[in-house]
Amino acid sequence: MRLENDQRRAQLLALARTAFSARAYDDVSIDDLARDAKISKGLLYHYFPTKRVLYVAGLSAIAAELVVAVTSIPADLAPIERARAGLDAYLEHITRHRAAFISLMRGGIGSDPEVAEVIEGVRRRMFDTFVVDSPFAPLLIGNPKFEISVRGWIGFVEFTTIDWCVNPRLSRAEIRDLLTEILFEVLRVVSPPVFRTQ
Amino acid sequence: MRLENDQRRAQLLALARTAFSARAYDDVSIDDLARDAKISKGLLYHYFPTKRVLYVAGLSAIAAELVVAVTSIPADLAPIERARAGLDAYLEHITRHRAAFISLMRGGIGSDPEVAEVIEGVRRRMFDTFVVDSPFAPLLIGNPKFEISVRGWIGFVEFTTIDWCVNPRLSRAEIRDLLTEILFEVLRVVSPPVFRTQ
DNA sequence: GTGGGCTATTGACTTCAGGTCAATACGGGA
DNA sequence: TCCCGTATTGACCTGAAGTCAATAGCCCAC
Numbered sequence: 001m002r003l004e005n006d007q008r009r010a011q012l013l014a015l016a017r018t019a020f021s022a023r024a025y026d027d028v029s030i031d032d033l034a035r036d037a038k039i040s041k042g043l044l045y046h047y048f049p050t051k052r053v054l055y056v057a058g059l060s061a062i063a064a065e066l067v068v069a070v071t072s073i074p075a076d077l078a079p080i081e082r083a084r085a086g087l088d089a090y091l092e093h094i095t096r097h098r099a100a101f102i103s104l105m106r107g108g109i110g111s112d113p114e115v116a117e118v119i120e121g122v123r124r125r126m127f128d129t130f131v132v133d134s135p136f137a138p139l140l141i142g143n144p145k146f147e148i149s150v151r152g153w154i155g156f157v158e159f160t161t162i163d164w165c166v167n168p169r170l171s172r173a174e175i176r177d178l179l180t181e182i183l184f185e186v187l188r189v190v191s192p193p194v195f196r197t198q
Numbered sequence: 199m200r201l202e203n204d205q206r207r208a209q210l211l212a213l214a215r216t217a218f219s220a221r222a223y224d225d226v227s228i229d230d231l232a233r234d235a236k237i238s239k240g241l242l243y244h245y246f247p248t249k250r251v252l253y254v255a256g257l258s259a260i261a262a263e264l265v266v267a268v269t270s271i272p273a274d275l276a277p278i279e280r281a282r283a284g285l286d287a288y289l290e291h292i293t294r295h296r297a298a299f300i301s302l303m304r305g306g307i308g309s310d311p312e313v314a315e316v317i318e319g320v321r322r323r324m325f326d327t328f329v330v331d332s333p334f335a336p337l338l339i340g341n342p343k344f345e346i347s348v349r350g351w352i353g354f355v356e357f358t359t360i361d362w363c364v365n366p367r368l369s370r371a372e373i374r375d376l377l378t379e380i381l382f383e384v385l386r387v388v389s390p391p392v393f394r395t396q
Numbered sequence: 397g398t399g400g401g402c403t404a405t406t407g408a409c410t411t412c413a414g415g416t417c418a419a420t421a422c423g424g425g426a
Numbered sequence: 427t428c429c430c431g432t433a434t435t436g437a438c439c440t441g442a443a444g445t446c447a448a449t450a451g452c453c454c455a456c
Contacts (some may be wrong), residue, residue, distance in 0.1 A: 002422060002433060024309035029413060040435050045415065103309075111222035111304055144367040145376060151361055152354040152380070159353025160346055169342040178343060178388070182350070185383045190376070200404060200451060227442060238406050243444065398456090406449070412442095420435070426428090 001038075009047050012037055017058040021099040025055060025109055056114045062100045063118050067125045069093035079134040083183055086129050087176045091161070095172065098165050105158055123154050130183065140191070149190045153183050199236075207245050210235055215256040219297040223253060223307055254312045260298045261316050265323045267291035277332040281381055284327050285374045289359070293370065296363050303356055321352050328381065338389065347388045351381050 003011070015036055019028045030051055034041040048054035069092070073085040094101045104122075109115050131137055131150050140146045157179055164175055201209070213234055217226045228249055232239040246252035267290070271283040292299045302320075307313050329335055329348050338344045355377055362373055 005433080008433080026307075030415085031413070039433095041414090042416080042436070043434050046433075049415090051414065106309055107304075109224075111301075145372070148358055148361065148368065148373075149376065149380070152358040152377075155353040155355075155357025156350040157353075159356075160350040163346065163349055170346065174343070175346075178347065179350075181387055182347070182384060185387055186380060189379055189383055203404080206404080228444085229442070237404095239443090240407070240445080241405050244404075247444090249443065400453105400455090402451105402453085404449105404451080406447105408446095408448105410443105410445070412444100414440085414442105416439070417437095418435105419437105420433105422433075423431095425430090 005047075008039075008043075012044060012047055012054070013057055013061065016054050017061060017100065020055055020058050021062075021097075021103050052109070052112065052114070055109070056112075056118065059104055059115060059118050062097070062104050063122050065097070066090070066093055066101070066104070067122055071125060071129050073129075075133070080180065080184060082134065083130050084176060084180045086126075087157070087179050088172070090126075090157075091164075091172050091176055094161060094165065102162060102165060105162060123151070126154055126157075127151065140187075143190075145190045146187075149186050150183075153186050156182065203245075206237075206241075210242060210245055210252070211255055211259065214252050215259060215298065218253055218256050219260075219295075219301050250307070250310065250312070253307070254310075254316065257302055257313060257316050260295070260302050261320050263295075264288070264291055264299070264302070265320055269323060269327050271327075273331070278378065278382060280332065281328050282374060282378045284324075285355075285377050286370070288324075288355075289362075289370050289374055292359060292363065300360060300363060303360060321349070324352055324355075325349065338385075341388075343388045344385075347384050348381075351384050354380065 012033070015033055016028075019033060019036070030041055030044060033054075034044045037044070044054075048057065069089045070086050073082065073089060077085060104119065107115050107119060127150060132141065160175065160179065164170070170178070210231070213231055214226075217231060217234070228239055228242060231252075232242045235242070242252075246255065267287045268284050271280065271287060275283060302317065325348060330339065358373065358377065362368070368376070
């Protein structure tokens with residue numbers, strides 16, 4: 001069946017997302033995908049020049065959705081509420097797209113620079129959402145200890161979240177509150193004394 | 199040149215470790231390795247039945263060395279000193295085997311279960327070293343919030359450490375102390391009030 | 397020393413998946 | 427109805443993983 005460029009592209013992208021979420025990169029063959037789409041392999045290569053490009057396109061779409069979910073929270077919240085709401089959105093989104101999230105974060109192709117860049121982009125956006133946009137950020141940005149700690153906290157979140165996907169021993173609210181609390185403890189540890197209100 | 203089984207095996211393992219540390223899994227070909235070892239490809243397959251097995255063998259060796267480095271610290275230290283010493287050994291070892299460490303943690307084959315198991319083994323050993331062997335552990339083990347937090351902290355460490363390898367903005371001692379401090383803050387947050395001495 | 401057997405070693409072969417390309421089918425506009 | 431652009435095909439190429447029957451070198455019994 002002949003399809004318009006955009007429709008065919010969207011169909012292939014959707015198929016790829018499903019396949020790469022369910023199976024590992026190497027376990028998804030282009031022939032399989034073409035067969036699923038009921039087209040020839042040549043046509044698939046007409047739309048995506050390499051398997052890796054197709055994979056990255058799918059991954060980017062997943063990442064973009066995650067970023068939208070996390071960053072579309074009210075801007076006028078207090079820092080701690082902002083973090084809590086962002087984490088809530090993050091966890092909610094992940095709950096609904098478990099397989100996609102895991103394949104995103106586990107990085108099907110460990111060392112591919114483009115894949116790394118996609119994941120890094122998600123982290124940067126999270127960093128911005130949780131910290132840069134907060135009122136005291138201007139005083140913290142540029143402080144290595146601070147920046148390193150916040151990135152470390154993001155590692156904490158990713159780790160915890162992946163564990164949680166596999167084996168949810170705490171409720172979403174509990175995880176959210178735990179991560180929030182730890183973020184602020186971390187900030188307290190690395191902040192200049194002026195911020196240590198407790 | 200004809201070699202004894204063990205020697206040939208060791209030679210191939212060493213070559214593989216070097217190659218896989220320097221380049222990505224897919225960028226290392228069996229033909230290359232065989233050529234480097236000045237043997238035929240068939241012989242290589244006589245020693246390691248698949249490329250993946252060879253890769254995992256190299257990775258396991260790297261992981262084992264890291265574990266040895268971290269766990270061979272005096273057993274009679276106070277918990278906080280134990281953690282600090284363990285982290286010091288960890289960072290020292292990583293400094294000396296940067297490429298190997300990064301290839302271990304980035305997981306050249308993201309979704310391979312055996313690779314995941316190797317990395318998971320390292321984490322488990324670190325968990326044990328830093329926490330289980332400490333005096334108050336019996337009261338904390340089994341508490342989900344606690345276990346999740348410590349695993350999260352390990353994520354914090356891995357993240358921070360990889361960043362640090364690429365862009366060392368703090369000294370090793372500073373990173374070590376930061377990670378130690380954060381571990382104890384995390385423990386404080388999730389511990390029953392009885393442990394909150396500060 | 398020599399013949400026999402064990403094992404390290406070879407190299408040509410197979411397989412399979414990613415990627416290429418010239419040729420074709422289809423549809424809309426003049 | 428013809429023409430042209432583009433979606434589509436399928437046969438082909440390539441390179442790397444993995445196989446295997448055959449060989450070469452060494453040690454030991456005689």
